[in-house]
Amino acid sequence: MQTAQAGTLESMDCIVTVSESEKGRGITVSMEGASVARFGEAIVSSTKDTLKKMGVLDISVSVQDNGAGDLVLRARVEAAATRLLGGDAR
Amino acid sequence: MKLRRTKLYLPGNNPNMLLRGHLFGPDGVILDLEDAVAMSEKDAARILVRDVLTRGDFGDCEVTVRINAMDTDLWRTDIETVVPCGIDGIRIPKVENPKDVALMGEALSEIESKAGIPVGKTLIFCLLETALGIWRSYEIATASKRVAAICPGGEDLRADLKTTRSENSEELIGPRRIVVLAAHAAGVDALDTVYADITNDAGLRRETEWVKQLGFQGKSVIHPNQIPIIHDVFTPTAKEIEQAKRIVEAAAEAAAKGLGAVQVDGRMVDRPVVKRAEFTLQRAGLKSGGEK
Numbered sequence: 001m002q003t004a005q006a007g008t009l010e011s012m013d014c015i016v017t018v019s020e021s022e023k024g025r026g027i028t029v030s031m032e033g034a035s036v037a038r039f040g041e042a043i044v045s046s047t048k049d050t051l052k053k054m055g056v057l058d059i060s061v062s063v064q065d066n067g068a069g070d071l072v073l074r075a076r077v078e079a080a081a082t083r084l085l086g087g088d089a090r
Numbered sequence: 091m092k093l094r095r096t097k098l099y100l101p102g103n104n105p106n107m108l109l110r111g112h113l114f115g116p117d118g119v120i121l122d123l124e125d126a127v128a129m130s131e132k133d134a135a136r137i138l139v140r141d142v143l144t145r146g147d148f149g150d151c152e153v154t155v156r157i158n159a160m161d162t163d164l165w166r167t168d169i170e171t172v173v174p175c176g177i178d179g180i181r182i183p184k185v186e187n188p189k190d191v192a193l194m195g196e197a198l199s200e201i202e203s204k205a206g207i208p209v210g211k212t213l214i215f216c217l218l219e220t221a222l223g224i225w226r227s228y229e230i231a232t233a234s235k236r237v238a239a240i241c242p243g244g245e246d247l248r249a250d251l252k253t254t255r256s257e258n259s260e261e262l263i264g265p266r267r268i269v270v271l272a273a274h275a276a277g278v279d280a281l282d283t284v285y286a287d288i289t290n291d292a293g294l295r296r297e298t299e300w301v302k303q304l305g306f307q308g309k310s311v312i313h314p315n316q317i318p319i320i321h322d323v324f325t326p327t328a329k330e331i332e333q334a335k336r337i338v339e340a341a342a343e344a345a346a347k348g349l350g351a352v353q354v355d356g357r358m359v360d361r362p363v364v365k366r367a368e369f370t371l372q373r374a375g376l377k378s379g380g381e382k
Contacts, residue, residue: 006134012106072105075141079134 006079007068014068016047016076018084021058027051033065046070050077056085092152093117093372094239094279095308095324096317099156101126102135108142114314115321118152123168124159124183132164136171143175154215156181160190166197173198174205179213179238184246186223188233191216195234210236215281219243220250224265231276239279241310242269244286255286259297270305282306288313298323326370334374337367 003019014033021028029044036043047061050073059081068076098116100107102123111119121142127135139155155172157180158164169180182194194214202209214236218224224242231240242265248254253261266282273280282301285294298309298320309320326334337354341364344352352359371377 008103010104010106012109013104068105069109071109071141071145072138075138076134079137082133082137 002084004080004083006083007072007076009064009066012067012069012072014066014073014076015064016073016080017062017064018077018080019060020084021060023058025058025060027057027059027061029061029063031063031065033063033067035065035067039065042070043073046073047077050074051081054078054081054085056081059084093308094152094281095373096311096320097152097154097281097308098311098314098317099126099284102139102155103127103131105138105142108138109146111314112148112151114317116151116311116314116317117308118154118178119148120154120156120181120310121172122156123164123172124156132158136168140171140175143172143177152178154179154181154213156183156217159184160194169194169197170201173201173212174207176207177212179215179236181215181217181241183217184219184223184243185216185230186218186220186226188226188229191230191233191237195236198236212236213238216240217243218265218269219246221247221265224268227269227272228275231272231278237276237278239281239307240269240273240276241281242266242283244283247283257293266301266304266306274305279307280305282309284310284312285316286312288316291315291319294319295323324373326374330370331374331376334367334370335376337364338371338377341367 001019003017005015005017007013007015009015027048029047031040031043043063047063051059094117096116097118097120098111098114099120099122100111102121108121121139123135123139155177157168160182185191191214198212199209202211214234215238216230218227218240227240231237242262247265248261251261270280285297287293294316301309302323308324311317311320337359340352340354368377
């Protein structure tokens with residue numbers, strides 16, 4: 001399975017890991033980090049919104065958060081997904 | 091004239107610095123896509139910088155982006171990504187050829203036009219990091235109307251000059267003088283390179299006082315702690331401010347009366363002195379500026 005990753009665990013950042021999903025399985029998001037209890041719903045919502053805008057409908061996402069706000073989360077999701085789509089998996 | 095006493099470098103893949111850097115109060119920020127970003131992270135940094143430019147807040151800072159050098163295949167994607175965000179300018183590293191600056195000007199016009207940004211809005215700051223770049227500094231500074239400043243390099247320049255860093259940077263005396271002369275001849279700012287020893291406040295102050303005396307308008311900064319020291323050096327004393335106020339007031343009074351010559355404290359004052367006095371008040375935060 002192809003996977004790709006973007007981001008760091010520095011303060012105000014997060015690591016987003018994405019992997020291919022079978023067609024029709026939709027976007028699944030798993031999370032870990034101190035902020036998940038308070039901002040979990042927002043993280044899922046922003047992640048799905050970013051991917052849908054990119055036209056990505058079936059993908060598995062894992063977010064390790066270290067205080068990334070919405071702006072940074074979206075940038076990392078886009079970077080990880082772009083790497084996956086572009087074949088630049090790491 | 092815009093105040094450019096300090097320009098703080100912010101690593102392009104570091105959200106913490108990108109989002110908080112302006113809070114330290116520099117006159118400008120430089121979002122860095124070049125040396126501060128590993129080759130494997132250029133794509134992610136570009137996306138992050140684009141989003142910070144679009145959705146972030148930089149207060150009153152002049153916002154520039156240091157792109158990758160024009161001898162790489164990265165610079166076009168860099169400008170296509172950041173220029174539509176409406177930045178104040180780009181920093182081009184390792185400029186050696188005036189033709190590259192002209193080419194950049196054309197590329198920027200095309201992007202601005204497509205993005206609905208006024209053509210010519212995006213300024214160019216040229217980093218002269220080789221002996222050849224320093225030697226051609228006047229031609230580079232005049233290669234495009236967009237050029238707002240030229241800046242000598244530090245470590246890269248030392249390496250190209252086949253020398254090393256000395257305590258008082260004697261090896262950069264010549265290059266700095268050439269850059270100041272070329273910048274003022276071309277009507278652009280001369281902005282000095284960074285002071286790398288971030289724990290040596292006395293050394294930073296000494297170097298800043300020296301480059302100010304040479305004719306530089308400011309320095310690049312790699313640590314927020316350096317900002318207050320540089321601002322202090324470039325901020326006029328109370329005595330200088332008082333004298334500048336008297337000169338500007340006398341010039342305004344003379345202009346209202348239709349007189350050309352002005353006398354202040356028993357000395358004749360001409361236009362360049364009035365301009366310098368205006369700049370002193372601007373540096374003191376008592377007068378706003380609007381030019382490039």
